[in-house]
Amino acid sequence: MPDRKPIILTRSCGTRIAVPTGASVLDAFRAHGIAHASVCGGKARCTTCRVRVLHGLEFVAAPGPLEVDALARIGAPPEVRLACQLCPTADLTVMPLLPADATAEDVMGKGGLDGREGEVAVLFVDLRGSTTLGEARLPYDVLFILNRFFLEMNRALVATNGHYSNFTGDGLMALYGLERDDPAQAVRDALAGAKSMLAAMERINRDLATELAQPLRIGIGIHAGEAIVGTMGPPMAQIVSAIGDMVNTAARLEGLTKDYGCSVVISRHAAELAGLSLPAESLRTAVVKGRAEPVEVHALDRIS
Known part of the structure; x- marks a missing residue:
């Protein structure tokens, strides 16, 4: 043959x-x-x-x-x-x-991406109205307020197994679930972090009451799913972060807190993953930029 x-x-x-x-x-x-x-x-x-x-x-x-x-x-x-x-x-x-x-x-070498694929929870928090802080204040006075804000946010992360990932101007991105492969616990920890952040904002507003024309507010977005997690960035300034559609969605959910006038927006997927029982009236169907299909989310004023 x-x-x-x-x-x-x-x-x-x-x-x-x-x-x-x-x-x-x-x-x-x-x-x-x-x-x-x-x-x-x-x-x-x-x-x-x-x-x-x-x-x-x-x-x-x-x-x-x-x-x-x-x-x-x-x-x-x-x-x-x-x-x-x-x-x-x-x-x-x-x-x-x-x-x-x-x-x-x-x-995947230094200065590129060294990562793995895994399920994590991502939290984005943003300080509302921070651009108005500088209108009647000296730059160093604004810096003092912002540093206090980031100090309290980082304390909340450390106390709830969160990992600071990226500085996002007036806010930050945090990752949960890096230490162990338990997506449900990662979401529960992220919610604990969000609750701690909201409590920290109450302390900041109380301590700086004489400095602020109106109380400072934050918006928090939480989502969970698969992402590429690892060290990223230029050789001398690498960070541990995550990339992927899930991360982009989490950032969009934080932005939805402005539209809904609430403090926290968490995806229904993340809430169900963690076994949370949330009120039906908090459920929304949101059109999220960059996604073809709507995303079901819960809009919350507080976390019990």
Whole structure:
């Protein structure tokens, strides 16, 4: 019986390699020592390995659910596929869409991203009306008030197993659930942190009553789900933070506290994950910027 003709994969630069049966384009590149971007390690959890199919697209199988979801997030056209999911069954010509010498190690080294995927709870808190603080005060007087605010917020985090992540101008981002894999407890801790923050604001307003024309207020957003968590940023200023759709949603929920005139907005998903029993009248259906589907949330004035 004659040998089966090998499948030939051609790169846009002219390099031709043989592809073993059942192997992906990314596997073939690696087998031949060709560097190719793949931050997630070839799990269809990113789009850095994407390629444009120049010839042979008609012989390529339709993408699976993971690849469809990943490519939809960047609005990729039909000829763009993930190298980690694309398994040639006939000769194929592709063009890498990221630098050919960018490897996972390059991207995940110092000054890039060194992370893992996991379920965490994210809390955003923002100081309301902080821009008006400087209208009738000297800059150092404003700095004194803001430093007191951040001191109290950080104390609340430390006391409830939270981790300070990012400074966001007039507020901060915090992560819960970094120490152990228990998403439900992470949400409960985040709510405890929010409760502690609200109590801290009462103390600040009481202590600075003679300094403030009106009491300071905060808005808090809480959400939970999968995110990439790890060290990020430039080499000399790295932080432990999280990125992903869930994080963006949490930030939007904090913004909804202005629309609803409340102190805390928590997603229904996070509340149910923690086994919370919240009043039905607090439930809202919110249109969140950046999401195609509405998000069900609870708008709360206080946390019991």
